[in-house]
Amino acid sequence: MRKLVYLFTIILFVSCKNSEDVVSSVAAERGVIAEKAIVVSARKEASAIGLSILQKGGNAFDAMIATKMALAVSYPFAGNLGGGGFMVYRTANGETGALDYREKAPLLSSKNMYLDEDGNVLPQKSRLGAMAVGVPGTVAGIFETHERFGSMPIAKILEPVIQLAEKGFVITEKQQRNFIKYRQLFFEANQDTILFARTYAEGDTLKNPALAKTLKRLVKNGRAEFYEGETGEKMVNYLQEKGGILSMEDLEEYHTHWRDPVNVKFKNLNIISMPPPSSGGIVLGQILKMIEDFPLDEYGHNSLKTIQVLTEAERRAYADRSFYLGDPDYVDIPVDSLLSSGYLDRRMNTFSFEKATPSSSLEHGKIPGYESDETTHFSIVDQYGNAIAVTTTLNGAYGSKLYVEELGFFLNNEMDDFSSKPGFPNMFGLIGAEANAIAPGKKMLSSMTPTIIEKNGEFWMSVGSPGGSTIITSVLQTILNVSEFDMTMQQAVNAPRFHHQWLPDEILFEPSAFSEEILGSLRKKGYNINEGESTIIGKVDAILKLPDGRYEGGADRRGDDAAVGF
Numbered sequence: 001m002r003k004l005v006y007l008f009t010i011i012l013f014v015s016c017k018n019s020e021d022v023v024s025s026v027a028a029e030r031g032v033i034a035e036k037a038i039v040v041s042a043r044k045e046a047s048a049i050g051l052s053i054l055q056k057g058g059n060a061f062d063a064m065i066a067t068k069m070a071l072a073v074s075y076p077f078a079g080n081l082g083g084g085g086f087m088v089y090r091t092a093n094g095e096t097g098a099l100d101y102r103e104k105a106p107l108l109s110s111k112n113m114y115l116d117e118d119g120n121v122l123p124q125k126s127r128l129g130a131m132a133v134g135v136p137g138t139v140a141g142i143f144e145t146h147e148r149f150g151s152m153p154i155a156k157i158l159e160p161v162i163q164l165a166e167k168g169f170v171i172t173e174k175q176q177r178n179f180i181k182y183r184q185l186f187f188e189a190n191q192d193t194i195l196f197a198r199t200y201a202e203g204d205t206l207k208n209p210a211l212a213k214t215l216k217r218l219v220k221n222g223r224a225e226f227y228e229g230e231t232g233e234k235m236v237n238y239l240q241e242k243g244g245i246l247s248m249e250d251l252e253e254y255h256t257h258w259r260d261p262v263n264v265k266f267k268n269l270n271i272i273s274m275p276p277p278s279s280g281g282i283v284l285g286q287i288l289k290m291i292e293d294f295p296l297d298e299y300g301h302n303s304l305k306t307i308q309v310l311t312e313a314e315r316r317a318y319a320d321r322s323f324y325l326g327d328p329d330y331v332d333i334p335v336d337s338l339l340s341s342g343y344l345d346r347r348m349n350t351f352s353f354e355k356a357t358p359s360s361s362l363e364h365g366k367i368p369g370y371e372s373d374e375t376t377h378f379s380i381v382d383q384y385g386n387a388i389a390v391t392t393t394l395n396g397a398y399g400s401k402l403y404v405e406e407l408g409f410f411l412n413n414e415m416d417d418f419s420s421k422p423g424f425p426n427m428f429g430l431i432g433a434e435a436n437a438i439a440p441g442k443k444m445l446s447s448m449t450p451t452i453i454e455k456n457g458e459f460w461m462s463v464g465s466p467g468g469s470t471i472i473t474s475v476l477q478t479i480l481n482v483s484e485f486d487m488t489m490q491q492a493v494n495a496p497r498f499h500h501q502w503l504p505d506e507i508l509f510e511p512s513a514f515s516e517e518i519l520g521s522l523r524k525k526g527y528n529i530n531e532g533e534s535t536i537i538g539k540v541d542a543i544l545k546l547p548d549g550r551y552e553g554g555a556d557r558r559g560d561d562a563a564v565g566f
C-alpha cells in the first residue's frame with residue numbers, strides 16, 4: 001500500500017539554489033526529498049544555515065548548533081539563548097542518547113512563590129516578566145553538544161549565524177502579525193519599546209546587531225561568557241532591575257545532563273524519546289503501548305474508532321503524567337512500571353467503544369510501592385548517518401517577554417511549567433501535583449518530545465513539535481500517520497490533529513477539519529468537544545528515511561517551516 005502511495009504521489013522538486021543541488025520549498029503531498037542530508041526547521045534561513053554547515057563537512061551536531069542559534073536570530077518567538085531544551089540523537093553507528101538543557105528554578109525560588117496571601121495562584125507572575133524566568137540552559141546545551149560531538153570549530157559554526165544577525169532576516173507575514181499581537185506585553189514586561197515592538201511591515205529586514213555581538217563574545221569566551229562573564233552579568237542585572245530573583249550563583253551552578261532516552265517498542269518500531277524532566281517520552285510510550293493491539297489501520301485515519309482509542313489512551317497517560325512526573329533529580333519516577341505492558345493493559349481495561357470514560361472517574365494508575373505556546377522543533381540527518389531531534393523553548397511566545405536589548409535576546413517564562421498549586425492549571429491547562437512542585441534548583445516538567453525512531457535496527461524517523469501539552473499527541477499522530485495509515489512524511493505532518501489531556505475533560509480538534517458526523521457521534525458517546533479554541537495543534541518538523549535510502553522532510557504547513565537537503 002505504501003508503495004502505491006509513493007507511486008501516485010506527485011513529487012515536486014523545486015529550485016536548485018546553488019551548484020550543489022540544494023532542494024528547497026515544500027511540495028503539497030510529499031515533502032522535500034534529499035539524497036544524503038536534510039534539515040527541517042521553523043524558518044528557511046535556519047534550515048539553510050544548518051545545511052550550509054553540513055555542506056562544509058560538518059556533522060548533524062555542528063548543524064544542530066548552527067540551526068539552533070539561527071532560530072534564535074530569525075525566530076525569536078521560540079528560538080533562543082534565554083531558554084532551554086532537549087536533544088535526542090542517534091549516531092551513524094547506532095549509539096543513542098539524550099541531552100537535557102532544561103531551565104531550572106532559581107535558588108531563591110520557593111514552592112508557593114506564585115500564590116498570594118490567601119493561597120490563590122497569581123498566574124501572571126509565572127508567565128510575564130522577571131519572576132517567570134528560569135535559569136537558561138541553551139548556551140550550556142550547545143557547548144556541551146560541541147564538546148562531545150562537534151567536528152568544526154565553534155567560530156566556523158556560528159559565522160553564518162552572526163552574519164544573519166548582522167545582515168538581518170526578512171519578516172514573514174505570520175511574524176509581523178505576532179510582533180503586533182505581543183507589542184503591549186513586550187511593553188508591560190520591559191517598560192520600554194524593545195527591538196521587536198517597533199513597527200515593521202511584512203518583507204522588512206530585521207537586523208539584531210546586539211545579538212551578533214553576544215554571539216561573537218560566545219565564540220571568543222565559550223560557555224563561561226554566558227554563565228560567568230559579561231553576558232551573564234548584564235542579563236542578571238537586567239533581571240534584578242525588573243524585580244527578578246535570578247543571580248550569578250544560579251548561572252554558575254547551572255549544568256546540563258546526558259540522560260538515557262526512553263526506549264519503547266511499538267510493533268516493529270523502536271521509539272527513542274526524551275526522558276524526564278520531560279514527560280514526552282513516557283507519555284508517548286504509554287499511549288503507544290495502550291493502543292498497540294487495536295487495528296487502527298482497519299478503523300481508518302481520524303475515524304470515530306481511531307479518535308476514541310487515541311483519546312482514551314491519552315486521557316489515561318496524561319492522568320499519570322500529572323501525578324507521577326517531575327524532575328528525576330528531585331522525585332522518584334517509577335518509569336519501568338509506568339511503561340510496563342501489564343500496567344498499561346490494566347489501565348485500558350475500563351475502555352469501551354460504547355461510551356467515553358469521564359475524566360472525573362479516572363485517576364492516575366496505582367503502582368504498588370510508589371509513594372508519593374512557545375517552542376520550536378527541528379530535525380537533522382547528516383551525510384554520515386547521524387540524526388538529531390531537538391526541541392527548544394522559551395515556553396510562551398517570546399517567553400516572559402523580557403528582552404535584554406543590550407544582549408539581543410528574550411528570557412523564558414518556563415517557571416509556569418511547574419505546578420504553582422496542586423490542581424491549578426498552568427498556561428496549557430495542565431495540572432500537577434507534588435512531583436512537579438517548585439523547589440530551588442529543580443527543573444520544571446516538560447512535554448517536549450524530540451523523538452528518533454528505528455525500524456529494523458536502522459534510523460527511520462526524526463520527529464518533534466512545539467505546542468505545550470499538545471506536543472506529545474502531535475508527535476504520536478505523526479508517527480501513526482506514517483506507520484499505520486501509510487502517509488508520506490509531508491501528509492503525516494499536514495493531516496488534521498486532535499488532542500485529549502485528561503483534564504480539562506474534552507477533545508480539542510483543529511477547527512473545520514473534522515466532519516460534523518464524527519463530532520456528533522462522539523458527543524453522543526459522552527465526549528466533550530472543543531473545536532476552535534486553538535487554531536492549530538502542534539507544528540511538526542520531521543524526517544523520514546524512504547525505502548530507497550533517501551530522506552523525506554515534512555515541514556509543517558501551519559508555520560513558515562522549511563525543509564532543505566542535498
Ligand code: DON
Pocket residue numbers: 373374375376393394395396414417445446447448465466467468469471
Ligand atoms: O516544556 C514544555 O512542555 C513547554 N514549555 C513547551 C511550550 C511550548 O511548546 C509552547 N509552544 N507552542
